[in-house]
Amino acid sequence: MSEALLxxxxxxxxxxxxxxxxxxxxxxxxxxxxIEESTARNALLSDVFPEVRDSRLQRAIDAALTQRMASLLxxxxxxxxxxxxxxxxxxxxxxxxxxxxxxxxxxxxxGCLIQITDVTASARREDQLRTQSTELRDRTYRDTLTGIxxxxxxxxxxxxxxxxxxxxxxxxxxxxxxIDHFKAYNDSxxxxxxxxxxxxxxxxxxxxxxxSGDQIARYGGEEFxxxxxxxxxxxxxxxxxxxxxxxxxxxxxxxxxxxxxxxxVGTMHPGAGSTADSLISGADMALYQAKADGRNRVAYFNLDxxxxxxxx
Amino acid sequence: xxxxxxxxxxxxGEIFNIGVGRAAxxxxxxVHSEIELSVPQVELVPINQVxxxxxxxxxxxxxxxxxSFSGPFDAEAxxxxxxxxxxxxxxxxxxxxxxxxxxxxYEQEAMCEVGNIILNACISVLADLFHVEFNGGLPKHRxxxxxxxxxxxxxDAEFVLLLKVSMKINQAxxxxxxxxxxxxxxxxxxxxxxxxxxIEQGLR
Numbered sequence: 001m002s003e004a005l006l007x008x009x010x011x012x013x014x015x016x017x018x019x020x021x022x023x024x025x026x027x028x029x030x031x032x033x034x035i036e037e038s039t040a041r042n043a044l045l046s047d048v049f050p051e052v053r054d055s056r057l058q059r060a061i062d063a064a065l066t067q068r069m070a071s072l073l074x075x076x077x078x079x080x081x082x083x084x085x086x087x088x089x090x091x092x093x094x095x096x097x098x099x100x101x102x103x104x105x106x107x108x109x110x111g112c113l114i115q116i117t118d119v120t121a122s123a124r125r126e127d128q129l130r131t132q133s134t135e136l137r138d139r140t141y142r143d144t145l146t147g148i149x150x151x152x153x154x155x156x157x158x159x160x161x162x163x164x165x166x167x168x169x170x171x172x173x174x175x176x177x178x179i180d181h182f183k184a185y186n187d188s189x190x191x192x193x194x195x196x197x198x199x200x201x202x203x204x205x206x207x208x209x210x211x212s213g214d215q216i217a218r219y220g221g222e223e224f225x226x227x228x229x230x231x232x233x234x235x236x237x238x239x240x241x242x243x244x245x246x247x248x249x250x251x252x253x254x255x256x257x258x259x260x261x262x263x264x265v266g267t268m269h270p271g272a273g274s275t276a277d278s279l280i281s282g283a284d285m286a287l288y289q290a291k292a293d294g295r296n297r298v299a300y301f302n303l304d305x306x307x308x309x310x311x312x
Numbered sequence: 313x314x315x316x317x318x319x320x321x322x323x324x325g326e327i328f329n330i331g332v333g334r335a336a337x338x339x340x341x342x343v344h345s346e347i348e349l350s351v352p353q354v355e356l357v358p359i360n361q362v363x364x365x366x367x368x369x370x371x372x373x374x375x376x377x378x379x380s381f382s383g384p385f386d387a388e389a390x391x392x393x394x395x396x397x398x399x400x401x402x403x404x405x406x407x408x409x410x411x412x413x414x415x416x417x418y419e420q421e422a423m424c425e426v427g428n429i430i431l432n433a434c435i436s437v438l439a440d441l442f443h444v445e446f447n448g449g450l451p452k453h454r455x456x457x458x459x460x461x462x463x464x465x466x467x468d469a470e471f472v473l474l475l476k477v478s479m480k481i482n483q484a485x486x487x488x489x490x491x492x493x494x495x496x497x498x499x500x501x502x503x504x505x506x507x508x509x510x511i512e513q514g515l516r
Binding site: 059063067068070071072074077104107123129 | 342446
């Protein structure tokens with residue numbers, strides 16, 4: 001009666017004795033392992049499934065037999081271990097089913113019970129959902145033309161970093177960057193050429209950032225913004241000047257004409273009552289100053305003391 | 313109320329550090345990167361004080377994995393992390409980025425396995441050093457808010473051996489707690505085992 005019951009289960013059931021010899025092998029296993037019950041019975045599990053040797057499953061079996069500990073092997077943390085296949089055709093390409101395995105010591109007897117559940121369908125769905133959600137998140141926050149962050153990304157970044165700086169009482173800097181005479185460039189050489197120019201500038205800017213958490217986004221049209229967490233005015237000016245020279249060098253040989261950028265640096269210690277918009281306005285003011293002073297240069301506005309200056 | 317003396321506290325600290333050390337080795341093999349685990353603190357508290365000790369005010373949601381053990385003493389072992397910390401662990405282990413809403417059965421099973429490895433390793437070391445044998449059950453995972461931790465009502469226990477667990481995984485430091493919920497008799501049996509161990513070690 002109970003043997004017949006086991007044969008109707010939609011899970012694999014293996015019973016091992018203390019010597020790790022197979023005492024029970026249900027029909028599910030015959031079907032999915034392609035191994036007859038008569039062959040499996042009394043054989044060592046590691047002879048039937050050589051892949052068990054030195055595996056985490058083997059250690060879990062040892063723990064069940066010698067220390068009477070139960071274990072679980074999840075499909076997320078373990079590659080499909082046992083040579084079990086949903087369909088015969090999967091065997092030819094070794095496409096193993098995804099497996100959730102429970103190993104339990106027997107109560108009042110020596111030996112352990114192994115239960116294998118086929119979670120292929122749900123694991124595959126999980127994989128798909130995860131890929132889709134990653135792609136979606138990526139698309140939501142990425143500028144399609146240049147591949148860097150978009151305006152939505154910038155809005156989230158600046159607000160998050162502003163709150164972080166406020167909490168930690170640290171300094172925060174922001175660069176607002178504008179391509180010089182971009183409208184004229186677009187009008188003279190056409191929008192496709194303008195798009196290529198935007199891509200090259202974005203790449204030169206992204207290449208010039210530090211690894212320490214600088215975040216770049218396309219703010220709009222030909223404007224870019226870089227958030228520099230925990231960076232003071234002097235540090236931000238160094239980064240800004242490096243970005244300016246890097247763009248100048250990268251686009252000096254542009255096939256239409258040399259391209260340069262102007263950079264406005266805003267810096268502040270966020271305090272009570274101030275908002276991220278104050279910092280954006282400050283950086284904008286500096287950018288305006290850099291343009292007024294002849295373009296292809298960096299200007300700086302310190303919101304803490306009101307100091308506005310253009311770098312020589 | 314029984315209290316741990318300094319010697320007992322040190323001994324338990326050492327024993328559990330060996331346990332989580334073994335678990336760290338097993339976890340590192342799974343993710344192919346270095347995972348460090350340590351138990352910086354061990355204390356014994358009445359069960360009605362656990363909630364206030366645990367929450368520290370700042371956390372509202374918890375993720376826990378529990379397993380029951382029976383032997384010379386019976387205990388419900390619970391590994392508990394603030395939900396945000398549990399997400400950090402699962403994200404690093406599975407190599408994906410997740411929000412609590414996205415955490416599915418799949419990740420809960422992974423969390424179960426992580427807890428299972430840590431809890432089994434600790435109990436195995438206790439069994440080895442105390443020369444006793446335990447029976448371990450399968451892990452169960454659940455989410456709860458602070459009010460729903462419900463240790464008092466869910467288990468027939470009066471004391472909790474409370475361990476702080478510190479986990480380092482890919483630069484991230486994650487802190488959680490390991491709880492052994494014990495009834496009065498089980499607590500006495502634990503003290504007996506511990507005393508024998510201290511005598512055997514020549515410390516008493």
